[in-house]
Amino acid sequence: MLAATANQTIGPYWHLIEDPTWSDLTRFGAEGEKIILTGTVCDGAGSLVTDAAIEIWQSSPVASEIFPAFGRCRTDANGAFRFTTLKPGPVAGLGNAQQAPHVAISIFARGLLNALTTRLYFQNEPLNEADPVLSMIEDEARRHTLIARRDASGAWNLDIRLQGDNETVFMEI
């Protein structure tokens, strides 16, 4: 068996491949419940990370010609990212489990030799209680690092902390 190619950092100059339109997953005309996902990324000293690439992938709604289900957005000078997408619904888990609506997130940046992967869930979803991934996290404060809240503008907000207090739960898949 072969071993997968080693990861290397995306570095600070990845914007050479950036297409800012990729942050809008509805740009090809997908219709449904449009939502905004926002947040900031900060490091172990609380400094904003202003050179990261944030990628999202959704298994719901299912990808199609008009819905890529994938997006990429830079963190800007304020360490912030912002996506427009469609609200995911529940999806199947292993066995008979059902997963709460969620969005998979990958974080690439200078200083990250591998992607960091995590998930975004939505506050007040009844299925969160029984979600097979959230249920693996015993510490309630840590579980909350994955749950986006609606802000005054209606956008779903989730801040990501790479290290230290309130460090986001990252996953190995």
Add this chain to the structure above:
Amino acid sequence: MTTDRGPFRPIVANSQPANDTPSYGSTHLRHPTQVPLRIPQSITETTGPRFTPARFGPMADLSVINGKQAQGERIIVRGRVVDENNRPVPHTMIEIWQANAAGRYDHPGDQHDAPMDPNFHGGGRVFSDADGWYQFTSIKPGAYPWRNHHNAWRPNHIHYSLFGTGFGQRVITQMYFPGDPLLALDPIFLAVPDQAARERLIAGFDIDITSPEWALGYRFDFVLRGRDATPTEQA
């Protein structure tokens, strides 16, 4: 038999760099300190985005802009995308970016005092063919200094991003050039623990890919994570 939907195999030990790599200064405040949560692979992890050349147009020649040639040593890079089961990964998108021949990126964040090249941007995109083969033309990127430690220089390298067929296959990496003396001093390259895995990041010079009177050829293959084998169905 493997299916296109099955879970990916576990990551091979020592084949991937540690996020906490003290010799690479930017990792200090950016690597998580908690052990990652190992989650079961569901449809979210086993499926992934599909990109088509119709919607995401290829840019397979980085060596020329509006008919004007970039400065530097012209190269052709050719290789194959396979998975850990040695099956080709067809029609998958490969994103490419790199510095110019003088070691300068066409990027506002790059303040290295080396000349820009108006005929070189450094971003590209290609797709593997039905058998997993890809190819593009560029110029050999220059080495450049970075402030990681005293007298630190990055070896010549090209950045790549591949998606494969599932979220769990995503890879972003760098390709290096054979015989580069900076490799032995580079904390990013050396962060890959296993020597063989590290050396697979170095392209091979290939005279058969080399084009007479035109460009030097390099061979560079990608291996994406493989899916677990499922029991063969009995007839």
